[in-house]
Amino acid sequence: DGGITQSPKYLFRKEGQNVTLSCEQNLNHDAMYWYRQDPGQGLRLIYYSQIVNDFQKGDIAEGYSVSREKKESFPLTVTSAQKNPTAFYLCASRISGTPNTEAFFGQGTRLTVV
């Protein structure tokens, strides 16, 4: 079945550690996105990529980093510079970077700082 797989589902991080969230898609989509969701808030864009080896910062990129070495994969690293990383993280992809296509989402990773 085609879709987006995020792992792990739950992740615990100690203060000062970097952690990497995985996002893999087999939909052959060019565009991929990372969003952060906090309680009572909508989805805020962290990073997006429209093509391999290229990515752009979203509204809240500080403290995060990404890579796009393969079309299928768009991992997100939450660095120690992110002061409040506890949140629900959603990865999405679209057929292309055109505005009329819907995004497909993974099931999310819930990150908690302990």
Place this chain on the structure above:
Amino acid sequence: AQKVTQAQTEISVVEKEDVTLDCVYETRDTTYYLFWYKQPPSGELVFLIRRNSFDEQNEISGRYSWNFQKSTSSFNFTITASQVVDSAVYFCALSEGHYGQNFVFGPGTRLSVLP
């Protein structure tokens, strides 16, 4: 900058009631697309509908209907005869830009349908 507002934070209805979720957007583009997504407790967002800025026809799909009015920049979503399974967070989203890089979501409305 583009913006999406969903003024209703939480709504509770009793099963079989009709309920309307409001969405108001702001954009300077003449070409844009509006979406509704449903987020059940599992967390994954599920696509419901897409509407482009040139098509103001209302749409009905089963118990769901959408009312798009450019004059008021609104794209409201109505569930008729609500069911407990409709309980979820619903997001309205706006997509614009030549490459679709601007894909902005509203804060969401949490709908609780009580038996």
